[in-house]
Amino acid sequence: MQENAHAPNMAAGSVDHGGRTEMVMATNLALGGKRAGKVRDVYDLPAPAGECPRILVVATDRISAFDVVLPSAIARKGQLLTQISLRWFERIRQWKIISDHLIATDPELVPGISASDRAMLRGRCMICRRVNIVPIECVVRGWLTGSGYAEYKKNGGVCGVALPAGLKQWDRLPAPIFTPSSKAQTGHDENISFQQACAAVGEGVMQRLRETSVAIYKEASELCAQRGLILADTKFEFGFALDGQGNATNELVLADEVLTPDSSRYWIAATVGTGKEPQSLDKQFVRNWLLAQEAAGLWNRCPPGPELPPDVIAKTIERYEQAAAMLSQ
Ligand SMILES: Nc1ncnc2c1ncn2[C@@H]1O[C@H](COP(=O)(O)OP(=O)(O)OP(=O)(O)O)[C@@H](O)[C@H]1O
Numbered sequence: 592m593q594e595n596a597h598a599p600n601m602a603a604g605s606v607d608h609g610g611r612t613e614m615v616m617a618t619n620l621a622l623g624g625k626r627a628g629k630v631r632d633v634y635d636l637p638a639p640a641g642e643c644p645r646i647l648v649v650a651t652d653r654i655s656a657f658d659v660v661l662p663s664a665i666a667r668k669g670q671l672l673t674q675i676s677l678r679w680f681e682r683i684r685q686w687k688i689i690s691d692h693l694i695a696t697d698p699e700l701v702p703g704i705s706a707s708d709r710a711m712l713r714g715r716c717m718i719c720r721r722v723n724i725v726p727i728e729c730v731v732r733g734w735l736t737g738s739g740y741a742e743y744k745k746n747g748g749v750c751g752v753a754l755p756a757g758l759k760q761w762d763r764l765p766a767p768i769f770t771p772s773s774k775a776q777t778g779h780d781e782n783i784s785f786q787q788a789c790a791a792v793g794e795g796v797m798q799r800l801r802e803t804s805v806a807i808y809k810e811a812s813e814l815c816a817q818r819g820l821i822l823a824d825t826k827f828e829f830g831f832a833l834d835g836q837g838n839a840t841n842e843l844v845l846a847d848e849v850l851t852p853d854s855s856r857y858w859i860a861a862t863v864g865t866g867k868e869p870q871s872l873d874k875q876f877v878r879n880w881l882l883a884q885e886a887a888g889l890w891n892r893c894p895p896g897p898e899l900p901p902d903v904i905a906k907t908i909e910r911y912e913q914a915a916a917m918l919s920q
């Protein structure tokens with residue numbers, strides 16, 4: 592995550608005539624410690640005396656693909672991501688797999704900001720415990736596609752996990768696999784082996800993260816299957832909770848967003864197994880459009896990305912809406 596990484600070319604939230612914020616590309620709240628990720632803006636919040644440090648996580652309508660933030664906003668995406676994450680945090684708590692960073696969602700609890708900023712935050716913010724993020728993206732794959740498939744074609748496995756020969760793209764794997772990647776400060780995250788992840792953050796930590804990630808993936812995939820969806824793969828982030836003095840504890844906590852169409856691949860189950868690309872309810876539609884731009888020599892995966900045409904924006908938000916509708920009840 593970089594300081595103000597997305598300042599250029601980005602208008603702040605635009606407000607429609609009814610005073611409702613429609614689209615948020617960047618935020619500029621009267622709070623300290625702003626960090627801009629690719630999609631979320633994060634601020635420091637004051638915490639009650641003796642309690643752990645707090646942050647405000649704001650999901651904007653930015654979209655990134657191939658690790659590049661695109662110049663177009665997908666209006667309402669931030670609210671949908673937040674709604675989907677909140678429902679999954681609730682389920683993961685019920686399953687008693689791991690605790691998470693969420694404290695509250697009410698913008699009225701954010702001190703010192705204007706009424707219009709509060710209106711902008713409604714539905715797209717989370718007040719969270721600040722944690723020490725473990726700098727490993729915890730990816731679980733149940734199906735073969737994306738960078739996993741690219742790696743499998745080259746060396747018959749993914750992140751050092753050997754797989755049976757003869758698998759095709761969009762095939763189900765014999766069992767879900769844990770395929771970590773490094774969380775790059777800038778540029779592209781890189782797939783790494785479990786051993787490399789252990790060397791970076793410790794074997795005991797990685798074992799806990801692998802077990803937890805696979806457990807959440809399995810429960811979530813079952814729930815998705817009941818709703819006609821396949822959770823092809825997903826990525827989690829974890830951190831160590833801090834105590835009232837801001838010192839790291841041994842408590843691992845699920846952080847960031849969880850099981851959203853930005854961090855996961857959701858396929859419509861009825862379209863899987865045909866040998867053709869499944870219909871997805873995530874940003875694959877945007878990736879495919881970008882790949883066509885690349886094939887036409889119009890983009891080289893470097894920033895700035897191209898503006899998305901209105902029909903690509905409309906079809907993308909439709910997919911996120913459908914995912915939210917299928918996952919939120
Ligand atoms: N509870 C938390 N405490 C501290 N940091 C958090 C917490 N939850 C999420 N984060 C961090 O906030 C940022 C969220 O922003 P976003 O998801 O847009 O970033 P990203 O572009 O995916 O991340 P990065 O730029 O670090 O790769 C991430 O860097 C994430 O690690």
Ligand SMILES: [Mg+2]
Nearest residue numbers: 628630847848
């Ligand atoms: Mg993220």
